[in-house]
Amino acid sequence: RKRIGILTSGGDSSGMNAAVRSITRVALQRGCVPFAIYEGYQGLVDGGNYIKRLGWEDVRSLLAVGGTSIGTARCADFRTREGRLKAVYNLITNGIDALVVIGGDGSLTGADMLRAEWKGLVDELVALGKIKEDECQHLREDLTIVGMVGSIDNDMSSTDITIGAVTSLHRICEAVDNLTSTALSHQRAFVVEVMGRHCGWLGLMAGIAVGADWVFLPERPPPLDDARYGDDWETEMCDTIKKYRSRGNRKSLVIVCEGAIDRQLNPIKADYVQKVLTERLHLDTRVTCLGHVQRGGTPCAYDRFLATVQGVEAVEAVLRSKPGVPAPMIGISHNKITAVPLMEAVQLTHAVGEAIKKKDFARAMELRDPSFTA
Numbered sequence: 259r260k261r262i263g264i265l266t267s268g269g270d271s272s273g274m275n276a277a278v279r280s281i282t283r284v285a286l287q288r289g290c291v292p293f294a295i296y297e298g299y300q301g302l303v304d305g306g307n308y309i310k311r312l313g314w315e316d317v318r319s320l321l322a323v324g325g326t327s328i329g330t331a332r333c334a335d336f337r338t339r340e341g342r343l344k345a346v347y348n349l350i351t352n353g354i355d356a357l358v359v360i361g362g363d364g365s366l367t368g369a370d371m372l373r374a375e376w377k378g379l380v381d382e383l384v385a386l387g388k389i390k391e392d393e394c395q396h397l398r399e400d401l402t403i404v405g406m407v408g409s410i411d412n413d414m415s416s417t418d419i420t421i422g423a424v425t426s427l428h429r430i431c432e433a434v435d436n437l438t439s440t441a442l443s444h445q446r447a448f449v450v451e452v453m454g455r456h457c458g459w460l461g462l463m464a465g466i467a468v469g470a471d472w473v474f475l476p477e478r479p480p481p482l483d484d485a486r487y488g489d490d491w492e493t494e495m496c497d498t499i500k501k502y503r504s505r506g507n508r509k510s511l512v513i514v515c516e517g518a519i520d521r522q523l524n525p526i527k528a529d530y531v532q533k534v535l536t537e538r539l540h541l542d543t544r545v546t547c548l549g550h551v552q553r554g555g556t557p558c559a560y561d562r563f564l565a566t567v568q569g570v571e572a573v574e575a576v577l578r579s580k581p582g583v584p585a586p587m588i589g590i591s592h593n594k595i596t597a598v599p600l601m602e603a604v605q606l607t608h609a610v611g612e613a614i615k616k617k618d619f620a621r622a623m624e625l626r627d628p629s630f631t632a
């Protein structure tokens with residue numbers, strides 16, 4: 259009987275609760291024992307009341323609840339070996355031999371690191387006399403790890419979409435639609451900053467969905483394909499907006515991703531874009547930073563569905579797991595739920611950042627998922 263710890267880690271995303279519910283109920287149906295680990299890796303390090311066995315009723319009515327009801331954290335303690343030693347102690351003493359982690363690339367990398375160190379840390383605990391040899395015999399060999407990707411950023415490679423990204427996209431579109439009526443009334447320009455860290459998915463998809471005039475992305479800095487502009491994105495952006503205005507557009511909308519950069523890798527900030535539009539086009543321009551509004555709220559149907567079906571696969575992956583086989587990450591590709599090697603996906607994700615650092619923007623776009631490069 260596998261005893262499965264479930265934790266959510268990193269920035270919350272809508273649909274994480276649906277994932278916890280699904281893993282719990284499928285685990286019970288498959289004869290496993292599910293545990294909630296509260297407050298992400300911090301709960302794993304602190305143990306005690308932060309680790310609780312879950313029953314069928316404990317996850318009732320979670321589908322429509324945003325964020326993560328078992329809590330999350332960005333945990334500094336877990337980054338230390340001492341913290342991970344405590345985590346192993348808490349897993350062993352609760353008899354937990356599998357961990358399903360729902361989070362972004364950093365959180366999933368942490369899980370893989372714990373697994374890599376597992377045997378050494380268990381041996382250390384035995385040597386220190388903190389756990390008895392017979393207490394951990396069956397757990398000593400390996401810790402089963404399965405990753406699920408919960409992140410609004412949709413920045414993980416090897417999966418088309420991450421849990422929470424579509425809900426966040428809806429939040430952004432609702433907010434921008436609200437800005438549109440006031441922008442039209444005053445013939446104003448709005449510069450809207452959206453989250454996404456170093457990934458432009460949210461900004462690009464929102465730009466398409468709301469009909470933005472211009473979107474600043476991390477992976478594809480301006481100027482775009484028109485060689486006449488050289489490195490002068492300001493003129494290219496202003497010419498484009500002027501053209502749309504001359505066709506009768508009463509408002510202008512520019513989306514700036516939080517990780518947007520120019521071709522010299524300098525950040526492009528919303529306030530600076532406002533200055534350019536005001537000074538060069540004399541547009542009455544306002545900045546709106548959507549902030550955490552775009553991360554909160556009830557999950558859309560797609561995120562509830564995605565998290566639920568991926569939760570089923572996560573438990574199946576736990577049951578299939580074998581010592582020494584790389585940990586899987588549950589994804590979705592061409593509408594099929596997938597299980598791909600976790601660290602390969604993380605490495606491909608990091609390769610995007612490397613390509614950007616080398617100013618190889620074509621490669622960065624290519625490395626992003628298919629929906630991005632379409």
Ligand code: F6P
Pocket residue numbers: 269362409410411453454455516553
């Ligand atoms: O990764 C999710 C995310 O919302 C990013 O888009 C953003 O950069 C970051 O988390 C914000 O983190 P915090 O909630 O810790 O301020």
